[in-house]
Amino acid sequence: MRSDGGRHWASGAVFLATVAFLYLPIAVLIGLSFNASGLPTSWGGFTTGWYDRLFANDEILSAFRNTLIVAVCATAISVVIGTLLAFGLERTVRSRALDAGSFVPMVIPDIVLAIALLSFYNLVFTQWMGVRLGLWSVILGHAVFGIAFVSAIVRTRLRHFDDSTVEASLDLGATELQTFRHVTLPQIAPGVIAGALVAFTLSLDEFVIAFFTAGTEVTFPIQVYSMVRFGVTPEINAAATIVVGFSLMLMLVAVRLRGQEDTA
Amino acid sequence: MIEIDRITKRFGAVTAVDDVSLTIAENEFFALLGPSGCGKTTLLRMLAGFESPDEGRLLLDGSDLVGVKPYRRPLNMMFQSYALFPHMTVEQNVAYGLRMEGVAKAAARERAAEALEQVQLGGMGARRPAQLSGGQRQRVALARALVKKPRVLLLDEPLSALDRQIRGEMQIELKRLQHQVGITFVVVTHDQEEAMSMADRIAVMRAGRVEQIGPPDELYERPATRFVASFLGDANLFPGPRPGTLTVVRPEMLHLDGAGREHRHEGRVLEVVFLGTARKYVVELDDGATVQARIGAHGPAPRLTAGDRVTLGWDAADAAVVDAEEATAGV
Numbered sequence: 065m066r067s068d069g070g071r072h073w074a075s076g077a078v079f080l081a082t083v084a085f086l087y088l089p090i091a092v093l094i095g096l097s098f099n100a101s102g103l104p105t106s107w108g109g110f111t112t113g114w115y116d117r118l119f120a121n122d123e124i125l126s127a128f129r130n131t132l133i134v135a136v137c138a139t140a141i142s143v144v145i146g147t148l149l150a151f152g153l154e155r156t157v158r159s160r161a162l163d164a165g166s167f168v169p170m171v172i173p174d175i176v177l178a179i180a181l182l183s184f185y186n187l188v189f190t191q192w193m194g195v196r197l198g199l200w201s202v203i204l205g206h207a208v209f210g211i212a213f214v215s216a217i218v219r220t221r222l223r224h225f226d227d228s229t230v231e232a233s234l235d236l237g238a239t240e241l242q243t244f245r246h247v248t249l250p251q252i253a254p255g256v257i258a259g260a261l262v263a264f265t266l267s268l269d270e271f272v273i274a275f276f277t278a279g280t281e282v283t284f285p286i287q288v289y290s291m292v293r294f295g296v297t298p299e300i301n302a303a304a305t306i307v308v309g310f311s312l313m314l315m316l317v318a319v320r321l322r323g324q325e326d327t328a
Numbered sequence: 329m330i331e332i333d334r335i336t337k338r339f340g341a342v343t344a345v346d347d348v349s350l351t352i353a354e355n356e357f358f359a360l361l362g363p364s365g366c367g368k369t370t371l372l373r374m375l376a377g378f379e380s381p382d383e384g385r386l387l388l389d390g391s392d393l394v395g396v397k398p399y400r401r402p403l404n405m406m407f408q409s410y411a412l413f414p415h416m417t418v419e420q421n422v423a424y425g426l427r428m429e430g431v432a433k434a435a436a437r438e439r440a441a442e443a444l445e446q447v448q449l450g451g452m453g454a455r456r457p458a459q460l461s462g463g464q465r466q467r468v469a470l471a472r473a474l475v476k477k478p479r480v481l482l483l484d485e486p487l488s489a490l491d492r493q494i495r496g497e498m499q500i501e502l503k504r505l506q507h508q509v510g511i512t513f514v515v516v517t518h519d520q521e522e523a524m525s526m527a528d529r530i531a532v533m534r535a536g537r538v539e540q541i542g543p544p545d546e547l548y549e550r551p552a553t554r555f556v557a558s559f560l561g562d563a564n565l566f567p568g569p570r571p572g573t574l575t576v577v578r579p580e581m582l583h584l585d586g587a588g589r590e591h592r593h594e595g596r597v598l599e600v601v602f603l604g605t606a607r608k609y610v611v612e613l614d615d616g617a618t619v620q621a622r623i624g625a626h627g628p629a630p631r632l633t634a635g636d637r638v639t640l641g642w643d644a645a646d647a648a649v650v651d652a653e654e655a656t657a658g659v
Contacts, residue, residue: 228411231378234398235405236425236476246424250415 090308097301104296114302124303127287134199134274134283135267138206142263145207146214147256153215154222169212178276181205185277197279205273209266214259221255261318265311329354329512330375330480335384337370344370345381346536352480352529357506357513359527361520363559367536368516372482375514376405388479399428404473405482408489410465412457418444418468419453425476443475444468447505463494470502474509481506483515487522499525520560524548532556551576554650564619566591568649576648582621584609584629586641593619593640597632607631611638 097115101108118124153162169177185204189195229251233243249256271285278286284303291300330352337345345367352358360368373379374386377398386393393401404425413421422440427433444450447467457465466486473481486502487495503526506513517523523530524544531541532555540552551557554565557576564582566575586592595613602625609621609632621640623629632638 226409226411226414228407228409229413231376231398232405232407232411232413232472233424233428234378235376235403236472237399237428238424239397239399242428247413251413 093301094305094308097298097305099298099301102298114298118299118302118306121299123282124284124287124299127282127284128303130199130281131268131284134202134206135264137203138210138267139260139264141203141207142210142214143256143260146211146259146263147218147252149211149215150218150222154219155227166212166215169209170216174270174272177208178205178273181208181273182276197277199278199281199283201277201279202274202281202283205277206263206267206270209273210263213262213266214256217259217262218252218255221252225251258318261314265314268307268311329356329389330514331385331387331390332371332375333385333387335371335374335381335386337367337374337379337381343536345374347384348533348536348538349384350531350538350541352512352514355506355510355512357503357526357528358515359523359530360514360516360533361518361523361527361530361559362533363518365535366533368518368533369484371533372405372484372514372516375480376403376482377401402479403482404476404478404480405484406466406469406473406486408485410457410469410489412465412468412472414457416456417453418449418455418457418460421457421468422453422472422475425472429476439475440471443471446474446508447471462490463498466490466498470505474505477509478511480512480514483513485517486515487517487519495522502526524560532559534559548578549646550648551650552648554652557648557650562620562622566593566617566647568652570649572652573649574652575644576650577619577642577646579608579620579622580606581642581646582619583641584621584623584632584638586639589641590643591641595619595638595640597634597636597638599634600632609638611640613640 096104098110098112099107100111100113102114149166153159153166181201181204185197185201189201190197225248229247230243233247234240238246269285271289274283275286275289282290284307288300288303291297332348332350332352335345335348336343348367348371360371362368370379374381375393377393377396380394388402413424416424419437419440422443423433423436426436426439431439441450441453444453447470449464449467449471452460452464452468457468460468466489483502487498490498499522502513502515515523515526524547527544529541529543530547532539532547534555540547540556542550547556548560551560551563554574554576557563557565562579564577564579566577568574583589593613593615595611597609598612598618599610601608601610603622604625606622606625609623610618611621612618619640
């Protein structure tokens with residue numbers, strides 16, 4: 065009895081400690097975004113003033129807009145190419161070397177990828193074609209790892225996909241295109257959407273690659289970085305809180321989609 | 329109606345189908361029978377259009393199918409895994425082929441409901457495939473193919489995924505449906521019992537080639553090769569009339585009161601197995617060979633027990649002669 069109670073108490077403590085470890089910093093951040101004193105050390109009463117200042121700050125807003133543009137475009141590219149890659153690797157070419165290769169952008173350190181992309185873009189685009197780096201190069205850079213994530217996620221979905229449904233569709237009079245639309249895509253959609261959400265959230269807060277390849281453009285993480293160098297301002301807390309809320313919303317969407325799929 | 333003309337299909341170094349020719353008649357229930365890897369499924373998939381032959385022609389009503397896309401062929405296939413679309417309801421599954429033909433939604437729904445009625449699944453249209461039993465899924469697959477009113481229905485191992493009990497029912501049901509819709513059925517199976525009970529004619533395949541084509545009784549009673557003899561039921565093999573030949577005698581053609589028969593063998597009963605409708609006698613002949621005789625359990629035949637001496641007899645008219653060679657390679 066006694067040892068049982070003790071174990072129960074201990075596991076409860078571990079649980080609480082884990083939750084605190086994971087979420088307390090975020091809770092503190094959210095709390096500070098409403099702190100009128102603006103200092104992390106003292107509570108000066110509740111205010112939404114930092115949010116007003118945030119929305120009046122053109123630099124932050126434009127950085128945020130840039131980040132959204134990058135995330136949307138990089139996700140779109142990642143979804144299309146990543147899905148095609150998943151089909152290729154899972155159905156057409158069975159190659160361990162290509163398998164391993166497709167995971168490289170996921171596992172090599174961001175800093176290495178960032179330097180590689182910077183040198184490559186500088187050489188090909190700036191030197192040879194005379195195009196300056198900008199948001200488009202960040203988009204391409206983010207698509208590099210986005211494609212890897214999307215293809216990895218779609219591939220797990222494809223392994224549970226019955227190829228004979230494709231043949232059945234062709235047999236029943238659907239063309240290849242109709243078959244893809246009505247039979248293949250609906251069945252792999254949960255994987256494609258999950259991949260898109262992952263690519264999108266990774267792109268949203270990606271700093272290193274953006275920092276190296278953005279040229280003179282500024283994305284939200286770069287903006288935050290440059291502001292934090294002179295101390296954390298409460299505006300940044302407010303902006304970060306909005307980002308947290310946004311990510312949470314995306315996650316809920318993803319969970320909901322999964323739930324629908326299970327009951328289907 | 330269907331003419332398979334010298335079809336050959338290779339996968340790399342393997343010749344899956346090797347110079348096969350056969351014709352299938354209008355409204356025939358035709359079975360391609362053989363062990364796994366004999367090329368029967370490849371042949372079916374070539375008819376459906378999922379594989380294209382390396383050599384030869386596939387004629388349907390005189391026009392060549394080779395190069396015609398699967399969705400332009402008036403043949404439909406029922407897949408071994410049924411291949412139902414998991415994200416659609418039963419009704420949407422069945423209506424799918426009609427919608428792709430351009431049939432309006434309401435009309436397609438109506439015809440889908442009729443087709444489901446035909447396979448005794450009326451009222452199940454709103455369910456998802458995952459909510460159905462194996463037997464029901466198979467009926468959906470059947471309705472989905474038949475609703476297109478194809479010239480030919482191709483069935484790939486249609487009963488292999490079913491429980492033994494339902495299998496017997498479905499054999500009868502498939503036969504009934506074939507009569508009802510009046511189209512040609514081509515079924516692929518490795519189960520000789522299944523093929524014999526359903527098909528009008530059977531092509532027995534082995535290692536990419538056709539060994540023999542004929543009605544079930546002819547294949548059973550007059551096998552042309554040793555392989556056909558042993559693949560279709562039990563066979564007793566005796567030395568043949570000429571060197572290099574064997575005589576095939578089915579267990580039910582061996583008689584225990586052999587005295588008056590053309591060919592006689594002395595032996596001793598090793599074992600008696602009661603099978604319900606018959607008794608199986610395992611007999612060791614004096615020359616060392618072991619044979620089986622199957623005698624109706626309720627006939628006048630003498631009842632023997634293990635250890636009894638017996639004279640087995642058979643008549644040449646009840647036996648078939650095959651080549652002893654062609655050995656057991658590939659079987």
